[in-house]
Amino acid sequence: MDPSWLEAVGDELETPGMQSLRGFLRAEVEARRGFYPPAPLVFNALRLTPLPSVRVVILGQDPYHGLGQAMGLSFSVPPGIAQPPSLRNIFGELSSDLGLTRPTTGDLTPWAERGVLLLNSVLTVAPRSPASHAGKGWERFTDRVIAELSARREGIVFLLWGRYAQQKGSIVDTTRHHVLTGAHPSPFSANNGFFGCRHFSRANALLAAGGLLEIDWQLGS
Numbered sequence: 001m002d003p004s005w006l007e008a009v010g011d012e013l014e015t016p017g018m019q020s021l022r023g024f025l026r027a028e029v030e031a032r033r034g035f036y037p038p039a040p041l042v043f044n045a046l047r048l049t050p051l052p053s054v055r056v057v058i059l060g061q062d063p064y065h066g067l068g069q070a071m072g073l074s075f076s077v078p079p080g081i082a083q084p085p086s087l088r089n090i091f092g093e094l095s096s097d098l099g100l101t102r103p104t105t106g107d108l109t110p111w112a113e114r115g116v117l118l119l120n121s122v123l124t125v126a127p128r129s130p131a132s133h134a135g136k137g138w139e140r141f142t143d144r145v146i147a148e149l150s151a152r153r154e155g156i157v158f159l160l161w162g163r164y165a166q167q168k169g170s171i172v173d174t175t176r177h178h179v180l181t182g183a184h185p186s187p188f189s190a191n192n193g194f195f196g197c198r199h200f201s202r203a204n205a206l207l208a209a210g211g212l213l214e215i216d217w218q219l220g221s
Contacts, residue, residue: 001046008148021137035124037070044072045119048112055115057158059165062122065130073118076108089185097198103219146171155210157203178206
């Protein structure tokens with residue numbers, strides 16, 4: 001991860017809970033079950049978006065559990081991988097809100113590099129087993145990430161889609177930051193308040209009002 005995050009949360013990596021989590025992940029590898037994303041990408045969000053660069057946070061639950069999908073960024077898939085339904089709905093709202101061309105790639109790395117922290121609450125998952133690593137220790141670590149971000153910065157826009165993300169958002173100091181909530185972009189809930197939320201333009205308006213640079217949401221092909 002980026003040195004700025006190591007300075008802020010590095011001590012959390014040495015706690016008994018994280019040591020237990022390491023043991024669990026090691027056992028998964030030794031048992032040949034493995035986990036997603038690949039180990040070098042587990043902290044990808046904290047590598048690509050340094051703490052001082054964060055302007056927007058999009059909080060997910062856990063990584064995609066299909067082969068080749070997870071890349072350590074919430075909702076993102078590598079180039080050449082089909083866009084999952086939630087991501088297609090995100091791009092639909094992006095296009096409707098800002099009039100941008102719908103991206104053909106599902107790789108959100110450019111957003112991460114422009115100051116959008118794409119953080120999952122749980123950073124690993126067993127193949128083909130959604131939420132399988134919930135309760136193993138990641139939640140405390142990512143709570144700490146959000147708490148440090150909330151305490152050290154001001155004016156960040158948190159986009160919290162769905163009940164799970166909104167519960168996690170209770171850590172955010174709303175006297176210092178902006179929180180936009182809406183339905184999850186999943187096909188099961190997107191019609192209940194995600195479509196039409198205009199969170200991309202609203203986030204940029206809040207950033208501009210606070211004297212921060214707006215996010216360039218355009219993605220290439």
